[in-house]
Amino acid sequence: MRRRRTAVVFVALFLILFAFIVLDLTQAFIPLTFSEAFWALFGVGSDTNVYIVQNTNMPRVVMAIFVGAGLGIAGAVMQALFRNPMASPYILGLSSGASLGAAIGLTFTVAWIPSLLLVPLLSFITCMATLFLVYSISHVGGRVPTETLLLAGIAVGSFLSAIVSLLTYMAGDELQDIVYWTMGNLTDVEWENILIVAPLIAAGCMIMISCSRDLNAMMLGGNHAQDLGVEVAKVRVQLLIASALVTAAAVAFVGVIGFVGLVVPHILRIVMGPDNRALLPASLLGGAAFLMMCDYISRVITAQSIGILPIGIVTSLIGAPYFIYLLRRRKSEVGWD
Amino acid sequence: MLNVKGLSFKYKERPVLENIDLDIKKGEIIGILGPNGCGKTTLLKLLNRDLRPESGVVSIDGDDLKDITKRAIAQQIAVVPQSNEIRFAFSVRDIVAMGRMPFLERFQVESSEDMRIVDEAMEKTNITEFADRPINTMSGGERQRVIIARAIAQRPEIILLDEPTLHLDVCHQFEALDLVRQLSKDEQLTVVIVSHDLPMVVKYCDRIVLIHDHKVFALGTPEEVLTPENMRIVFNIEAVMEYDPTLKANSVKILGSTTMRKRAGDGGRSGDHAP
Numbered sequence: 001m002r003r004r005r006t007a008v009v010f011v012a013l014f015l016i017l018f019a020f021i022v023l024d025l026t027q028a029f030i031p032l033t034f035s036e037a038f039w040a041l042f043g044v045g046s047d048t049n050v051y052i053v054q055n056t057n058m059p060r061v062v063m064a065i066f067v068g069a070g071l072g073i074a075g076a077v078m079q080a081l082f083r084n085p086m087a088s089p090y091i092l093g094l095s096s097g098a099s100l101g102a103a104i105g106l107t108f109t110v111a112w113i114p115s116l117l118l119v120p121l122l123s124f125i126t127c128m129a130t131l132f133l134v135y136s137i138s139h140v141g142g143r144v145p146t147e148t149l150l151l152a153g154i155a156v157g158s159f160l161s162a163i164v165s166l167l168t169y170m171a172g173d174e175l176q177d178i179v180y181w182t183m184g185n186l187t188d189v190e191w192e193n194i195l196i197v198a199p200l201i202a203a204g205c206m207i208m209i210s211c212s213r214d215l216n217a218m219m220l221g222g223n224h225a226q227d228l229g230v231e232v233a234k235v236r237v238q239l240l241i242a243s244a245l246v247t248a249a250a251v252a253f254v255g256v257i258g259f260v261g262l263v264v265p266h267i268l269r270i271v272m273g274p275d276n277r278a279l280l281p282a283s284l285l286g287g288a289a290f291l292m293m294c295d296y297i298s299r300v301i302t303a304q305s306i307g308i309l310p311i312g313i314v315t316s317l318i319g320a321p322y323f324i325y326l327l328r329r330r331k332s333e334v335g336w337d
Numbered sequence: 338m339l340n341v342k343g344l345s346f347k348y349k350e351r352p353v354l355e356n357i358d359l360d361i362k363k364g365e366i367i368g369i370l371g372p373n374g375c376g377k378t379t380l381l382k383l384l385n386r387d388l389r390p391e392s393g394v395v396s397i398d399g400d401d402l403k404d405i406t407k408r409a410i411a412q413q414i415a416v417v418p419q420s421n422e423i424r425f426a427f428s429v430r431d432i433v434a435m436g437r438m439p440f441l442e443r444f445q446v447e448s449s450e451d452m453r454i455v456d457e458a459m460e461k462t463n464i465t466e467f468a469d470r471p472i473n474t475m476s477g478g479e480r481q482r483v484i485i486a487r488a489i490a491q492r493p494e495i496i497l498l499d500e501p502t503l504h505l506d507v508c509h510q511f512e513a514l515d516l517v518r519q520l521s522k523d524e525q526l527t528v529v530i531v532s533h534d535l536p537m538v539v540k541y542c543d544r545i546v547l548i549h550d551h552k553v554f555a556l557g558t559p560e561e562v563l564t565p566e567n568m569r570i571v572f573n574i575e576a577v578m579e580y581d582p583t584l585k586a587n588s589v590k591i592l593g594s595t596t597m598r599k600r601a602g603d604g605g606r607s608g609d610h611a612p
Contacts, residue, residue, distance in 0.1 A: 002428065002469075083424075210443050217435055220423050223387045227418070228491075229411030229439035273471075274425040 006278045013285040020292035027299040028052045059189040064295050065288040070201040070246035072287015075261020077208045080215045084146050088261035089247040093157030097130025098123040098251035103164045107171045123248035184257035184312020193253045204246035212276035257312045259319020264290050338363040344393035353379050355551040364525040368538040371548035377531045411439035415488035419499040421480045426471035436490030458490040477504030495527040502534050514541050535589045
């Protein structure tokens with residue numbers, strides 16, 4: 001029965017993703033029709049339409065798919081790893097950590113490294129550092145209690161965000177760009193960005209999916225995983241590095257997009273159960289679908305007015321109330337502390 | 338089979354086990370017995386390299402455990418831990434199937450042979466009817482049977498049981514241990530049971546290691562080890578091992594605690610300490 005439900009979930013996620021990809025491709029200053037968008041994809045139609053679809057909308061869609069997929073699966077992995085339903089790259093301050101590195105990279109230029117590589121590299125370094133900082137603050141006597149983990153993540157995250165604000169303040173001229181970027185921004189994505197993001201996120205996702213069975217055993221707690229032959233310390237490090245990699249790659253190019261990694265895996269776990277072998281691929285797909293949906297919403301709301309609403313605002317508007325709802329009903333829920 | 342030589346372990350400078358020697362033979366059921374906090378569970382964890390010894394060697398078929406991977410150990414040793422609370426809604430079949438993990442490569446899916454082994458393990462432990470139930474809705478005793486089924490699905494040479502009767506109803510205690518004894522007989526499975534449950538250990542174990550003061554205090558058959566004197570020293574109880582005609586086997590009769598007797602003997606305020 002569970003297997004059939006899993007199949008239904010995958011089909012549904014595929015359909016949602018596909019629907020919003022199609023809808024999103026038609027979005028422009030003057031929206032295209034479906035057939036215009038479709039033909040423009042293959043270079044047929046007016047030059048403007050072809051340019052919009054091929055060089056503006058398509059890169060944005062591909063970026064949303066990779067970033068959403070990465071954040072979704074990273075959230076699922078972190079929830080399983082910390083055995084905590086409220087863990088996610090955003091809540092634990094990883095996104096802020098990565099944004100610090102990115103902000104440094106955007107503010108200062110280094111002569112011999114192109115900015116396109118410097119920004120994700122610095123993001124990854126500060127993201128890893130944040131992860132270990134938050135983890136070591138919240139680690140109490142072999143356990144990671146929910147409260148300390150969340151508080152440490154939020155405190156460290158706020159502190160790092162403040163430093164990012166300080167940097168943007170000092171940056172002066174580029175201020176506008178960076179402020180926009182800290183709110184999460186899928187506009188102005190270029191194909192060359194995707195060439196860097198896609199392999200990094202794909203590699204992170206592969207590592208995570210390859211550990212899904214081990215992660216199942218680790219969720220049992222105690223020595224279960226070790227007794228079943230899992231090299232727990234090694235797998236944990238692999239998963240943390242993969243999470244940081246995915247988060248850093250996403251943040252470096254599209255800024256801070258919160259709550260994708262929280263909402264998506266959590267809802268899917270309720271529907272499909274905790275088996276990570278199904279849950280991780282579903283979170284990947286679900287994350288992509290969710291972000292695609294949020295991007296579409298942000299474009300529909302604001303298309304004719306002041307410009308595009310940063311997507312991070314949309315995900316937070318949906319995700320933050322869900323987070324509060326989780327906090328409220330945590331006690332009644334089976335499976336978590 | 339499983340060999341322990343000169344094993345010592347300290348926890349924060351406090352000695353837990355000192356210079357333990359033990360040779361566990363293939364197909365035997367051996368009980369590690371001692372009062373609470375004597376280091377029994379620590380010894381069990383050392384046998385499985387969940388902990389690393391301060392000094393000394395644990396080896397399986399001559400291979401030092403520290404030279405082989407956890408995976409290789411898990412292919413030979415299965416563990417049924419004392420605490421088995423699982424908070425996630427994995428199905429019973431999911432949990433039992435985890436017993437096949439040590440035999441699967443990263444992306445390998447369980448074969449039909451693996452699933453046959455899993456089904457067989459569930460049949461043996463009488464949990465087939467629960468196969469699709471979420472584990473977190475089950476009682477402690479049911480969960481323990483699931484974990485025993487997982488251990489069986491591991492097809493181990495050695496099975497380590499930590500306080501197996503702690504969470505079980507009386508009827509299920511016998512069921513679980515009868516099953517383990519049957520496996521030991523049929524498949525030459527070696528069983529190590531850690532417990533402080535005297536009657537259970539006497540009923541099921543071929544040999545007993547009595548741990549006292551961090552050391553092996555006595556080693557041998559239940560009759561050799563559980564002498565009135567040993568039980569007085571290690572457990573502070575007055576007890577005898579007698580042939581019980583109803584059970585048609587030897588069993589331990591506990592007469593009382595030595596501390597109570599001493600107080601009563603002092604001729605004083607024994608009334609204050611009424612049990």
